[in-house]
Amino acid sequence: MKYNRINVIGLGNLLYGDEGFGVTAIRSFQASSSYPDAVQCIDGGTQGIYLLDFIESCDAVIVFDALIPLEYERRVYLYRNEELPAFIHRKMSSHQMGFSEMIGLARLRGNMPKELVLIGIPPKELELNVGLSDEVALLLPEAVEMGKALVDGWLAG
Amino acid sequence: MAKRIVVDPIPRIEGHLRIEAKLNESNVIEEAYSSGTMWRGIEVILKGRDPRDAWAFAERICGVCTSVHALASVRCVEDALGITVPNNARIIRNLMHATQQTQDHLVHFYHLHALDWVDVVSALKADPKQASVIAQSISAWPKSSPGYFKDLQQRLVGFVESGQLGIFANGYWGHPAYKLPPEVNLIAVAHYLEALDFQKEIIKIHTIFGGKNPHPNYLVGGMACAIDPNSDTAINIERLSMIKKIIDDTQTFIDQVYIPDLIAIAGYYKGWLHGGGVGNYLSYGDFPETSLADFKTLLWPRGAILNKDLSTVIDVDPRDASQVTEEVSHSWYTYAGGDAKGLHPWKGETTPKYTGPKPPFENLDTDKKYSWLKTPRWKNHPMEVGPLARVLIAYAKGDPMIKDTVGLVLSKLEVGPEALFSTLGRTAARGIECKQTAGFMRHYYDQLVANIKTGDYRTFNSEKWDPSTWPAECKGFGYTEAPRGSLGHWIDIKDQKIKEYQIVVPSTWNASPRDANGVSGAYESALKGTPMINPEQPLEILRTVHSFDPCLACASHLFDMNGKEITVVKIV
Numbered sequence: 001m002k003y004n005r006i007n008v009i010g011l012g013n014l015l016y017g018d019e020g021f022g023v024t025a026i027r028s029f030q031a032s033s034s035y036p037d038a039v040q041c042i043d044g045g046t047q048g049i050y051l052l053d054f055i056e057s058c059d060a061v062i063v064f065d066a067l068i069p070l071e072y073e074r075r076v077y078l079y080r081n082e083e084l085p086a087f088i089h090r091k092m093s094s095h096q097m098g099f100s101e102m103i104g105l106a107r108l109r110g111n112m113p114k115e116l117v118l119i120g121i122p123p124k125e126l127e128l129n130v131g132l133s134d135e136v137a138l139l140l141p142e143a144v145e146m147g148k149a150l151v152d153g154w155l156a157g
Numbered sequence: 158m159a160k161r162i163v164v165d166p167i168p169r170i171e172g173h174l175r176i177e178a179k180l181n182e183s184n185v186i187e188e189a190y191s192s193g194t195m196w197r198g199i200e201v202i203l204k205g206r207d208p209r210d211a212w213a214f215a216e217r218i219c220g221v222c223t224s225v226h227a228l229a230s231v232r233c234v235e236d237a238l239g240i241t242v243p244n245n246a247r248i249i250r251n252l253m254h255a256t257q258q259t260q261d262h263l264v265h266f267y268h269l270h271a272l273d274w275v276d277v278v279s280a281l282k283a284d285p286k287q288a289s290v291i292a293q294s295i296s297a298w299p300k301s302s303p304g305y306f307k308d309l310q311q312r313l314v315g316f317v318e319s320g321q322l323g324i325f326a327n328g329y330w331g332h333p334a335y336k337l338p339p340e341v342n343l344i345a346v347a348h349y350l351e352a353l354d355f356q357k358e359i360i361k362i363h364t365i366f367g368g369k370n371p372h373p374n375y376l377v378g379g380m381a382c383a384i385d386p387n388s389d390t391a392i393n394i395e396r397l398s399m400i401k402k403i404i405d406d407t408q409t410f411i412d413q414v415y416i417p418d419l420i421a422i423a424g425y426y427k428g429w430l431h432g433g434g435v436g437n438y439l440s441y442g443d444f445p446e447t448s449l450a451d452f453k454t455l456l457w458p459r460g461a462i463l464n465k466d467l468s469t470v471i472d473v474d475p476r477d478a479s480q481v482t483e484e485v486s487h488s489w490y491t492y493a494g495g496d497a498k499g500l501h502p503w504k505g506e507t508t509p510k511y512t513g514p515k516p517p518f519e520n521l522d523t524d525k526k527y528s529w530l531k532t533p534r535w536k537n538h539p540m541e542v543g544p545l546a547r548v549l550i551a552y553a554k555g556d557p558m559i560k561d562t563v564g565l566v567l568s569k570l571e572v573g574p575e576a577l578f579s580t581l582g583r584t585a586a587r588g589i590e591c592k593q594t595a596g597f598m599r600h601y602y603d604q605l606v607a608n609i610k611t612g613d614y615r616t617f618n619s620e621k622w623d624p625s626t627w628p629a630e631c632k633g634f635g636y637t638e639a640p641r642g643s644l645g646h647w648i649d650i651k652d653q654k655i656k657e658y659q660i661v662v663p664s665t666w667n668a669s670p671r672d673a674n675g676v677s678g679a680y681e682s683a684l685k686g687t688p689m690i691n692p693e694q695p696l697e698i699l700r701t702v703h704s705f706d707p708c709l710a711c712a713s714h715l716f717d718m719n720g721k722e723i724t725v726v727k728i729v
Contacts, residue, residue, distance in 0.1 A: 015202060015217050045217065047371045049264055053357040108316060109350060128198045130214075 001038065002157035003059035003114065008147060009042045009051065011065040011099060018066055018123030018136045021143075025064035025119075029144050039151055052102050056111040060154055062147050063099060066136075067120035074135060076143045079118045117150060119143050160184075161520065162692050164699070174668060174707055176698055177521060178684060184692055189677075189684035190523040191668045193530035194516075196489070200507040203658040208234045208650050209377045209622075211658065215646065216372060218660070219708055224257050224363065225639040226646075226660075227375040232449060233646040234377045237633025241448060243615040244608055246379035249366050251444050252400075252601035253373065254637065255594045256362040259407060261640035262544070262591035263359075263415060265706050267352040270584060273700040274422050275337060275345040278330035281317065283339035285310055292344050295421050298413040300351065309347050329694040336425040345422065348414050355410050358403055362598075365396050379617035384609060397606060404598045411595050419588040420569045423581055427570055432580030432701035434683030435539045436465040438546035439666070441475055441645065443638035444597060456597065457638055460550045461535060465578055467553040473535070475645055476634050478504065483531040483661065487523075487670035489513060490531065497673035499534055502647035502659035503632055528670040532678065533661050541679040542642025542666045543705060548586040549577065558596065562589045580683065583704040624653040639663050641706040664708040680705060 010026025013019045023043055030041040040058075044051050055061055069077050084103055099118075106112050121143060124133040132140065164176045173195055179188040199218050203211055212230035216223040228250060235242065242250075285306035292301035337345070360370055366382050367373020374381045385391035442452055442459030452459050460470035475481045482499025485492055491510040492500060500506060512526050521527040534540070551559040552574075566585055567574060576582055621627065627650065635646040642663025649657040669678035677685070683701050690697070 013217060015199065015214070043369075043372055045223065045371055046219075047221065047223075049268055049353075049356070050221070050360060050371055052353060056357075105353060108312075109353065110312075128196060128202065130202060 002154045004038055005058035006039045006060045006062070006151060006154060007042060007054050007058045007113075008039060008062045008151065009044045009054055009064070011044045011046065011051075011063060013046050014130060015128060017125040017127050017129045017131070018121070018133050019126055020130070021066045021121055021123065021132060021136055021140070022064040024132060025140055025144055025147075028140060029064070029147055032144065033148055033151075035151060035155070038155070048098060048101065049105075051099070052105055055102055055106050055113060055116070056109070058113055060115040060117075061113050062117045062119060062150060064143065064147065065099065065118060065120045066123045067118065069120075069122055072122060074122055074124065074139070076139050076146060077118075077120050077122075078146060079120075081116050084116060084118055115154075117147075119146055160692060162695060162698075163520070164695055164702075174702070175521070176680070176684070176702060177523065178695075178698060180689060180692060184689045186684050186687045186689065186698075189681045189698075190521065190527060191530075191670065191678065191680040192521055192528040193665075193668060194528075196509055196529045198507060198509065199660060200505075200658050203655050206655050207624075207653070208237070208648060208655050211648070211655060212375045212377070215660070216375075218662075221261070222639050222641075222644075222708060223372055224253060224367070224375075225637050225644055227373070228254060229635045229637045229639075229644050229646040229660075231375050231377050231635070232637065233633040233635025233648045234650075235633070236449070236635055237631045237648050237650050238377075238621050238627055239631075240378050240618060240621050242379045243613075243618055245384060245605065245613060245616045246618075247445060247448075248601050248605045248608060249380050249382065249616065252598060252605065253363055253366055254443070255597035255601060256359060258594040258640050259411070259591055259598060260356050260359045261706075262587050262594070263352055263411075264356050265640070266415065266419070266584070266587060266591075267349045269706070270700075270703045271345055271349060271422075272328060273696065273703055274335070274426060275349075276330050276332075276335040276342050277313075277328060277346055278317075279335065279337070279339045280343040280346045281310065281314055281339075283310060283343035285343070288340040288343045291340050291421075296413045296417040298417075300347070306343055306347065309350070310343060313346065329696045332694055332696050333690050334429075334696050334700075336429075337422065338425075341421060341425070345418060348418055351414065352410075355406075359407050362400055362403060365392065365400060376617060378619060378622055379615075382616060384614040384616060386609065397602075400602055404595070404602055407598065408595045411592050415588055416566075416592060419585060420566060423566075423570055423585060426581055427572055427576065430576055430579040430581060431687040431697070432583070432683045432704060433578040434679045435541055435677070436463075436578065437535075437538045437540045438462040438549050439473065439535050439540035439542050439643055440547045440550050440638060441473065441636040441643045443636070449636070456600075457547055458550055458554050458556070460554065461538075461540065462546075462549055462553060463538060467549065467574070470550055470553045475636060476503075477501075480536055481533065481645070481661070482537075483533045483665075484673060485526075485531050486673040487526050488528050488531045489526050499532075499537070502645065502661060503634075503649065503657075505647070505657065505659035507659070523671075526670075528668075530665045530669055531661075532669040532672045533666050534672060537672075539669065539672070539676055539678045539682070540666055541705075542663045543583070543587075544590045544640075545577065545583040545586040546642065547638060548589055558593055559589065562592055580701045580704040587706070627653060630656070639708075641708050642666060662708060664705075667705045668707060680707075 010022040012022035177190040212227040215226040215230040286303045288306040289303040363370040383391040442455035444456035446454040478501035484499040630651040667679040
């Protein structure tokens with residue numbers, strides 16, 4: 001096994017349409033696989049700073065989240081390690097702590113996992129509504145499979 | 158000419174909290190407007206659902222306060238259906254809630270609010286030896302050697318030089334409103350990082366009782382965890398001793414780090430006593446020693462204070478239709494019976510009607526409707542909720558622990574109780590309360606152990622789980638004091654489904670727009686009269702808004718690959 005501890009985290013808000021992509025993806029990931037205990041699935045919701053432990057406490061992390069890509073196209077995006085932005089913004093509320101700030105903090109503390117991967121889809125609908133848009137739902141299996149292929153590789157390697 | 162400044166966290170995604178402030182010629186805030194620019198509308202999502210599932214949706218409203226919404230939700234359903242939870246469930250909920258309060262206050266202080274008072278970049282200039290002398294003079298906390306501070310400082314310097322301190326890039330570093338010497342800044346940055354470790358440990362209590370974290374499991378009728386001292390999978394001796402260790406460490410950290418830091422930092426700012434606000438304070442109370450209905454036994458007392466008058470605490474009844482009301486004269490909703498008439502949440506309506514400008518826009522028309530937040534009032538008064546309200550109410554009621562801690566903090570700072578009516582007072586109240594809730598953690602741990610020793614392992618009352626046992630229609634009220642203030646859920650159950658659900662969250666009380674009489678809510682009032690050194694860098698506004706611990710930016714957390722500036726300040 002390449003990594004002894006792998007955390008797979010789904011982020012987002014289930015009440016806002018495609019913003020719920022990450023949490024829906026982690027549920028699907030969990031339901032369609034039977035990995036050993038080394039692989040933990042976490043429904044991170046929209047928690048910010050409280051997710052730091054899940055990044056720092058393992059060797060490899062996969063995050064599913066709705067995202068705004070650099071160049072916009074509706075497809076599944078995958079970013080690794082240094083490609084992910086890390087910053088701590090001035091903010092109005094501690095509830096604004098995003099995942100990129102957690103990466104920033106983990107870097108500052110010298111606790112980055114060996115591998116950090118973000119798999120995401122740009123949202124189509126961000127309205128108050130439980131459930132994904134058809135466009136995003138259609139891409140979800142591909143995103144989940146990308147995550148599983150990575151985990152399979154890490155477990156085998 | 159009068160200026161108007163706008164502080165808006167995420168103009169790109171619509172949503173969240175926006176502050177507009179009008180300044181006079183001397184850059185003093187004359188008027189402030191607080192706007193929630195995103196509709197939450199959970200009430201609409203819950204209609205028609207099984208009331209036993211409501212908590213799982215309600216906890217998704219907010220990214221941070223998941224468990225408080227779950228708690229208020231199960232409490233309102235239990236109230237409606239007349240369910241009494243077993244003693245263990247009451248104790249476990251209280252222990253989890255005290256844990257949440259303690260963690261939330263710590264994280265708020267160190268990871269959001271501290272940087273309004275602490276200049277990270279100034280810490281680079283500190284003399285580590287001098288920092289060590291200061292740290293050792295204020296606390297027995299062992300991580301205080303010159304070498305410890307030197308190592309930390311070098312790590313920070315390394316980050317800055319490699320360009321990575323981009324992570325703190327957007328601070329107003331060097332702003333003249335920062336008053337701490339470099340050494341105190343360095344100590345605070347050290348504790349900023351230590352508190353990150355600490356908050357990871359404390360929340361493990363939620364995992365133990367709630368099965369998982371984030372999003373621990375709640376249950377209408379009790380808690381979903383099993384208690385059996387001799388089982389490997391239940392709450393057993395091993396898990397209980399783990400909890401005890403976490404509580405010991407929590408109390409040490411608060412006594413040796415948080416409270417001394419608070420006093421040390423506040424000492425440099427006691428000349429900055431702006432941000433008092435409405436002067437009216439409300440708490441529903443929490444931490445039941447018996448049942449929730451018997452609110453005389455709440456460890457956090459229920460009550461209201463008007464006009465800063467600490468000699469009188471007025472009784473509060475959130476079920477009374479004439480006491481807690483919400484009106485929408487300045488909110489993007491419409492009421493069938495007129496927008497200016499306050500409705501009790503059991504009669505509440507959630508009909509959105511957006512009449513504001515199309516985003517992106519420069520200014521809101523604050524004479525008309527300008528917020529997605531409704532305007533809650535208690536007997537028509539704007540109220541402040543949260544740690545300051547609770548501490549003042551407990552203080553006025555003579556709670557011995559609160560009187561002692563408030564007395565200690567005030568005497569160390571050499572200020573009188575009137576200093577509490579300020580931004581700094583709100584920040585101090587949060588620390589005082591955090592010490593108290595850490596004590597509650599121990600109190601409920603002891604209660605739980607004592608109760609288990611009697612042989613009582615029951616955590617769930619299944620008597621009314623089956624909907625066929627329910628009345629045709631019933632109403633309930635569930636409350637809790639969330640870290641940031643009074644939270645109420647009101648439910649109407651009909652034919653086994655949710656007919657109506659209304660939530661009044663703490664930040665709606667504090668951040669509400671003006672009412673029909675033009676009277677401001679807590680944020681708006683607190684900002685009024687604050688002098689700004691540099692309107693382009695509105696540190697003073699952030700300080701006061703942060704002191705309330707706003708809960709408004711949590712609906713959406715898209716991962717933005719562009720990493721752009723989030724909070725935007727505009728002067729128009």
